[in-house]
Amino acid sequence: MYLARRLLEIIPVLFAVTFIVFVSVRLIPGDPARTIAGLEASAETVRAIREDLGLDQPLLSQYVVFLKNAIGGDLGESYYYGTEVVDEVLRRFPATLLLAISGLAVSVLVGMFVGTLSAVNKGSLMDRGTLIFAIGGISMPSFWLALILIIIFAVKLQWLPAGGYGTWQHLVLPAITLGLFGAGTIARLTRSSVLEVLRQDYVRTARSKGLPGQVILLKHALKNALIPVITVLGLQLGAFLSRAVVTETVFGWPGIARLTVTAVLDRDFPLIQGTVLWLAIVFIAANLLVDLVYSLIDPRIRYA
Amino acid sequence: MKRLGILLLTALIGIGLAQEDTLRVLLSSELTTLDPQITTDTDSAAVRYQIYNGLLKMTESGEAVPDLAESWEISEDGTQYTFQLRPGVTFHDGAPLNAQAVKASFERLLAEDRDTSASAYFKPIVESVEVVDDLTVRFTLNEPFAPFLNTLAHPAGHIVSPLAIEQYGEELGMHPVGTGPYQFSEWVRGERLVLERFDDYFEGPAPMAAIEYRIIPEAATRVALLETDEADIILRVTPDEAKRLAQNPEIKLETTPTARAMFMAINMTREPFDDKRVRQAINHAVNVREIITALFGEEVPQLDSPLAPGVFGYNPTRTYEFDPERARELLAEAGYEAGDISIDLWSPSGRYVQDATVAQAVAQQLEAFGFDVNLRLFGDFSEYIEVAFVEDRGDMMLLGWSPSTLEAEGGLYQILHGDHANKFANNSGFDNPEFNRLIEEARSMTSEEDRLAAYAQAQEIVMEEAPWLFLYPQPVITAMRANVHDVVILPSEHLVLREAWKE
Numbered sequence: 001m002y003l004a005r006r007l008l009e010i011i012p013v014l015f016a017v018t019f020i021v022f023v024s025v026r027l028i029p030g031d032p033a034r035t036i037a038g039l040e041a042s043a044e045t046v047r048a049i050r051e052d053l054g055l056d057q058p059l060l061s062q063y064v065v066f067l068k069n070a071i072g073g074d075l076g077e078s079y080y081y082g083t084e085v086v087d088e089v090l091r092r093f094p095a096t097l098l099l100a101i102s103g104l105a106v107s108v109l110v111g112m113f114v115g116t117l118s119a120v121n122k123g124s125l126m127d128r129g130t131l132i133f134a135i136g137g138i139s140m141p142s143f144w145l146a147l148i149l150i151i152i153f154a155v156k157l158q159w160l161p162a163g164g165y166g167t168w169q170h171l172v173l174p175a176i177t178l179g180l181f182g183a184g185t186i187a188r189l190t191r192s193s194v195l196e197v198l199r200q201d202y203v204r205t206a207r208s209k210g211l212p213g214q215v216i217l218l219k220h221a222l223k224n225a226l227i228p229v230i231t232v233l234g235l236q237l238g239a240f241l242s243r244a245v246v247t248e249t250v251f252g253w254p255g256i257a258r259l260t261v262t263a264v265l266d267r268d269f270p271l272i273q274g275t276v277l278w279l280a281i282v283f284i285a286a287n288l289l290v291d292l293v294y295s296l297i298d299p300r301i302r303y304a
Numbered sequence: 305m306k307r308l309g310i311l312l313l314t315a316l317i318g319i320g321l322a323q324e325d326t327l328r329v330l331l332s333s334e335l336t337t338l339d340p341q342i343t344t345d346t347d348s349a350a351v352r353y354q355i356y357n358g359l360l361k362m363t364e365s366g367e368a369v370p371d372l373a374e375s376w377e378i379s380e381d382g383t384q385y386t387f388q389l390r391p392g393v394t395f396h397d398g399a400p401l402n403a404q405a406v407k408a409s410f411e412r413l414l415a416e417d418r419d420t421s422a423s424a425y426f427k428p429i430v431e432s433v434e435v436v437d438d439l440t441v442r443f444t445l446n447e448p449f450a451p452f453l454n455t456l457a458h459p460a461g462h463i464v465s466p467l468a469i470e471q472y473g474e475e476l477g478m479h480p481v482g483t484g485p486y487q488f489s490e491w492v493r494g495e496r497l498v499l500e501r502f503d504d505y506f507e508g509p510a511p512m513a514a515i516e517y518r519i520i521p522e523a524a525t526r527v528a529l530l531e532t533d534e535a536d537i538i539l540r541v542t543p544d545e546a547k548r549l550a551q552n553p554e555i556k557l558e559t560t561p562t563a564r565a566m567f568m569a570i571n572m573t574r575e576p577f578d579d580k581r582v583r584q585a586i587n588h589a590v591n592v593r594e595i596i597t598a599l600f601g602e603e604v605p606q607l608d609s610p611l612a613p614g615v616f617g618y619n620p621t622r623t624y625e626f627d628p629e630r631a632r633e634l635l636a637e638a639g640y641e642a643g644d645i646s647i648d649l650w651s652p653s654g655r656y657v658q659d660a661t662v663a664q665a666v667a668q669q670l671e672a673f674g675f676d677v678n679l680r681l682f683g684d685f686s687e688y689i690e691v692a693f694v695e696d697r698g699d700m701m702l703l704g705w706s707p708s709t710l711e712a713e714g715g716l717y718q719i720l721h722g723d724h725a726n727k728f729a730n731n732s733g734f735d736n737p738e739f740n741r742l743i744e745e746a747r748s749m750t751s752e753e754d755r756l757a758a759y760a761q762a763q764e765i766v767m768e769e770a771p772w773l774f775l776y777p778q779p780v781i782t783a784m785r786a787n788v789h790d791v792v793i794l795p796s797e798h799l800v801l802r803e804a805w806k807e
Contacts, residue, residue: 030686036343037421042718043727048419080336081493082477092494150528162528163520165495252520254494262334262521267686 006291010284017280018070018273022063025264025272032079032267053079066273075277076270078263085274089256093278095165096244096255099174103240103247106179108229111186116222118187119194130187137184142243146177146250163252174251181243182236186229193225226297234290237283325513327788327804329537330526334494334519337477340462341413342420344708349459350798351517354499355396356462356482359387359406360453366563366614366710366795368457372401372483382448382750389439393506395465396487403441407433408466410443422460425709429455448748450755451711454616458709459798485510485802494519511790511805527783530555536788536806539799541781543599543658549783558782561604563795564706565612565715566656567772568649568666569731571699576645581638583770586700587624588631589642589673595665596776599658604779610716610766612777614795617712619760621767624774628673642674650698652688653681657778663702666773692731701731704778710795712759717743720766732771739765 033050050056054065069076075085118130153173154162160169194217197203206216241257248258256275263271335348340356361371373387393401410433413423429452431444445452455461468481480488483506486499497517501510518535520526527545529535531552541549541557549555576582592606611618635642647670651663660681667679680698682688692701707714718724721743722735739762746758767774782793787807792800 028687029690030684031690034689035686037424042424045419045421045424052419080334082337082342082474083493088493091492095495147524150525154532155528158532161534162532163522163525164518164529164534250522250525252518252522252525254492254519258521259494265684265686 003292006288013284014277014280018067018277019063021273021276022066023059025267025269026059028264028267030267032269035267036079066270070277075274078268078271080263080266080268080271085270088259088271089274089278092254092256092259095253096248096257098171099178099244099247099253099255100240102171102175103178103244104182104233106175107182107186107233110179111183112190112222112225112229114183115187115190115225116194116217119191119198120217122195127191130191134184134188137180137182137187140180142177142181142246143250145180146173146247149173149177150250163250165252165254170251170253174247174253177251178240178243178247182233182240185232185236189228189232190222190225193228194222197224223297227294230290230293230297234287237286241279241283327512327515327537327801327806328535329515329517329799329801330520330529330535330539331517332519332521332523332526332540335491335497335517338480338488338491339474339477340459340464341418341422342477344421344425344458344460346797350800351497351499352459352462352480352482353484353798353800354486354515354802355480355484355488356459356464357484358457358459358461358463359389360457360461362454362457362710362794362796364792364794366616368453371457372406372463376453378750380750382450382748383445385443385445385452386436387441387443389441390506391439393483394504395467395481395483396502397465397467397481399465399467399481401463401483402438403435404438405466406441406463407435408469409463412464412469413460425455425458425460448750450747450749450752451616451709451713454709454711458796486515489514511803512801515801530783530785533785537782537784537791537799537801537804539780539782540657541783543601543781546781546783554786555783556786556788558784558791558793559600559603559779560782560793560795561612561614561777561779562706562793562797563612563615563710563715564656564704564778564797565607565610566662566702566704566775566778567607567610568700568702568775569772570770571697571701571731571733572771573726573733574699576638576640577699579638580769581634582640582645584624585631585634585638586670586773587770588627588634589675590666590669590773591626592624592773592775593626595662595669598665599661600776600779604776607774607776608767609763610720610772610774611707611712611763612715612795614777615707615710615712615715617715617756617759619756619763621764624770631673643676646676646678647700648678648680648698649700649702650680650682650688650692651702652685653683655685655688656702656704657780659702659704662775666702697731700773703731705729706778706796708796712762713743713747716759716762716766717747720771734766734769734771736765736769739769 033046033055037046037049054062078085078088114130114133118127121127150162153160160172164170203216244257245261248255260275263275331347333347335351336343336345337348338352340352357371359371359373360368363369372390372393374390376385376387378385395401399405414427414430429445429449431446434442436442462482465481468476468479472479485502485505487502489498489500491497499515501513503509526538530538546557550557570577570583572578596604596606606623608620608623609618649667651659653660663679667677670677705719719729720734722740724730725735726733742758742762746755749755780793780797784791789805790803794800
């Protein structure tokens, strides 16, 4: 029931997203026909291209055509590449998904490890170091971090490729760049929730029963610490995507975030609409997933 | 979902190529299409140079020389061009190159429903293409058009296989078939494009087994990939990066001045810029030589014509030397003092080599002279051309203009002829009857000598009238591993790798 209602709610949201994107891309200055034709083209060529693309039609009728096609799964053709937007988006998405999952894994593993370590050693030097790590992770610009990683690990040490795509080695630096951002936040959250849990009665009971510290930590404390971490992951998805744009650009990663940026620069309207719509779907799906995962981890959370 | 899984898996495993036999090139932007009859963007066209040939090709000095055509004859009245084709040439798909194939390729380009930036080169001028015999093809023009040979040498004139036209139609961009030294192998959009040697190439097999192009948008990453030997060639290196790379013995740099004239269009439709003396004063008030030397070094010249050297028809006239005294005199003659004049100076940022830096330097010098300058930088070129060409214009706008056929016609007509004044792309609003007449006459002259004389005179007029602040031909810096040889950068900025090889 809950799931069905949530799924129904998605429809108006997507509707609004398409409308806002449709109108706003047409408000940014820059003529797609001129971009396609090139600077040197004559006014006649530009006009012919504009007509060919249907850009001379009224905005509303353009939107209606777009909606009608979109419902049938047709997002139109990219102005710039002449290929189907749906194909372009699906072709690019796996690279971003791969990067996002790896980045997320780095965030969660590093964040929870550091956070737990810091909670267990509360007040120590390591604890303070964690705080610095957390603040650094959040405030470091991805662009800067990416270039530092490239200089250290690619140019100086020559351990990993500086950019490109294809092997697992290519994945390491972008995943770290994307992941360290979330890791700081997660470390701090983990620290406070582990500390919180360690104060609970049942932990004291477990300890008094003689259970080893590691078991308490892994079985009870960490499991409870997961809830806020997941919440934060859900909330940070948007920031995550915007960081992905920079990460993909710096590392030459052929993902959908970079595609969106290129599409905007080229004024490739159908491609912008397609990528944004797709990212909206991913965003919504991820949030839904977060909500469902809650109830798996914490049986007390139930949705009516 | 299953398809996604498979894609994800292949993404993880990856595909490697034997590196020794592959020339690895990094591009900064997405390639649009490999169909030469659609767009003409520089990077895609540069890739197409390896796949296709035209009837003629461009040399490094901007001259059109035989490629698929061995020789040609031009009729007395200048409207018929008859080409003798090179015998024994085949397309990658086995189709023979003959007059029929050339006709088919051009008919597709000239088709009524085709309105692309590539077709715009030929549609207004070519009336018909006919087969004379198997290896002879004749072009009939609407009217004499002297720059026709240079136009044929432009990548828009690349010849496409007739079989491929039939088989792929509008999908040709993903399945390009030409007669060039490399044939299409694989294209993963946004990631890489691979070309393989075509063994039956008419000039003998190409030196490399394959060429791999990869797209890396971030300049710093491209430099890092070159330094770590993960790439062989990178384009459009900034002068700063070049200085650093010059320290590395494994890397060599080439600075090529191109046919792109960089200038600031002065809006002649506004006071006080409608006065020639004010425009000349602006030219004398800026130390262009100093800016060039600081940014690019001695070897890049100052513009002494609206055309860059390397464009057919270029004629050196004179440069405006830095002379604040003269500038003040000119202003006084026109009845102004520097402090009376405020200048809205606009520039794109990131479109041309060091554009924003140059605009800042110019603004600073004009300020130092006493003008009141408001500099506005545009980070997004689409916005710049829309705001600048459609809605409004500043008083001075930084632009780079490259006649893509490397012909005086392209460098003068569109950007300075009165027909285009105040419209795209004559942004100065320059409309000089004498200049207009010379350009119109020159395009239909059959004597090369007369035509060059007319262009030379036209260039004199432009220098005298000073509708621009004249800057320099845009230099492009290409960096490559020291073991890479015979890389050609045409004045049209195209990277041609037909003969490139590596030790």
